[in-house]
Amino acid sequence: MVAMSKIATGNGHGENSPYFDGWKAYETNPFHPTERPEGVIQMGLAENQLCFNLIKNWLIKHPEASLCTPQGVNKFKETALFQDYHGMPEFRQAVAKFMGKVRGDRVKFDPDRIVMSGGATGAHEMVAFCLADPGEAFLVPTPYYPGFDRDLKWRTGVELVPVNCESYNNFKITRNALEAAYVKAQEANLRVKGLLITNPSNPLGTILDRDTLKSMVRFINDKNIHLIGDEIYAATVFMEPEFVSISEIIEEEDVECNRDLIHIVYSLSKDMGFPGFRVGIVYSYNDSVVSCARKMSSFGLVSSQTQHLIASMLSDGEFVDNFITENKELLFKRHKYFTWSLSQVGIGCLKGNSGLFIWMDLRKLLKEKTFAAEMELWRVIINEVKLNVSPGSSFHCEEPGWFRVCFANMDDHTMKVALLRIRTFVFKNNEAMVPLKLCRPSSLKLSLSRSLSRRMESPGIMSPHSPLPQSPLVRART
Known part of the structure; x- marks a missing residue:
């Protein structure tokens, strides 16, 4: 064999x-x-x-959004032909606007920094590839999604170092816990390249408060390491307190931050219930990461048919407001x-x-x-x-x-x-x-x-x- x-x-x-x-x-x-x-x-x-049912009702009212209907078939040819791996402009614009809307329009996202990937799985691997070499490590607060052990590690050779959080304080991420994990990585001769956080948390179903987010930004700035914010559950916050994105924190005057260290992973799999569409997004404030990730996206593009449908749906402001x-x-x-x-x-x-x-x-x-x-x-x-x-x-x-x-x-x-x-x-x-x-x-x-x-x-x-x-x-x- x-x-x-x-x-x-x-x-x-x-x-x-x-x-x-x-x-x-x-x-x-x-x-x-x-x-x-x-x-x-x-x-x-x-x-x-x-x-x-919310999605179904919209689709019934907008058959032109699908290329497989009499109303949408005229768009079939141009959509079926080659699409640049930058993504359709209307798709990136619609996703950027939706990301801002989910965050209460308290922050705006640049469509030119939207990079496509095959779901959040591909997006995480893409970011890991861009930021770390094999054998280097990311800190990850526990408990964390089991798929990270696959998404970030399997094909990249990157290591994950747990940041141990405990139930006595409701699994809060503290500066002491971050420092302890950082030291543990150093003792294991692992070079730490970043911190990966999930906000809202999977599996806890909780959000990170503003003070905790600021503490983490200070931590990664002090260590000069990257911060990856997995925010794929941002629109599932159904009760106060409201969701605070890392993109909001770095806008605040009292937070000193090297924006080249900040990256967001997003998708429509959870917020809109579209895991089968494989719509993953990398949004980075680092120009070099955007450039590299865009080249990598050719290995996991979102289909042009899906881009067309999503762009049509998310460009409908009334629908988006009602859906959220x-x-x-x-x-x-x-x-x-x-x-x-x-x-x-x-x-x-x-x-x-x-x-x-x-x-x-x-x-x-x-x-x-x-x-x-x-x-x-x-x-x-x-x-x-x-x-x-x-x-x-x-x-x-x-x-x-x-x-x-x-x-x-x-x-x-x-x-x-x-x-x-x-x-x-x-x-x-x-x-x-x-x-x-x-x-x-x-x-x-x-x-x-x-x-x-x-x-x-x-x-x-x-x-x-x-x-x-x-x-x-x-x-x-x-």
């Missing part, structure tokens, strides 16, 4: 992670309400299916119902205001405080409860017992089935939980011990006694 390359035959893709194992369990036995009612429900996929508002309200309502339902059976989660998932706290269900116990619990949830949720260890969380659960990638019926399975599981294993008692036939009430009550009502944990969050959108309409 002819030998393959070391990269091709190595484990760099990271498919040996339980994060991907859960997907395989779902793919072999996917839930269907009638054909496979006992199948695995996919709760490991961060996908926004709540906004599809209604999408947030849909996410808020689903998040509120999902977290409240969990609270009724004694399951808390980190207080979040963004994303397509929650950071669920199952520490009380662990037989012991170890990652082995976390994996044992995860296997029960996958194999017996038939829910694909992702264990915290796959996100490099330093504390066992946390799980990411996606809530926006399913219809209402599937969500209710999933919640019923969770309720049944908790009843079955209630000796590991706090005492439960039935208060009404249709609902559950939790009796908390004082110690557990105090723990769950700590500032970052939503509990059965936590007040339900109020969306500013809901308040404005009532």
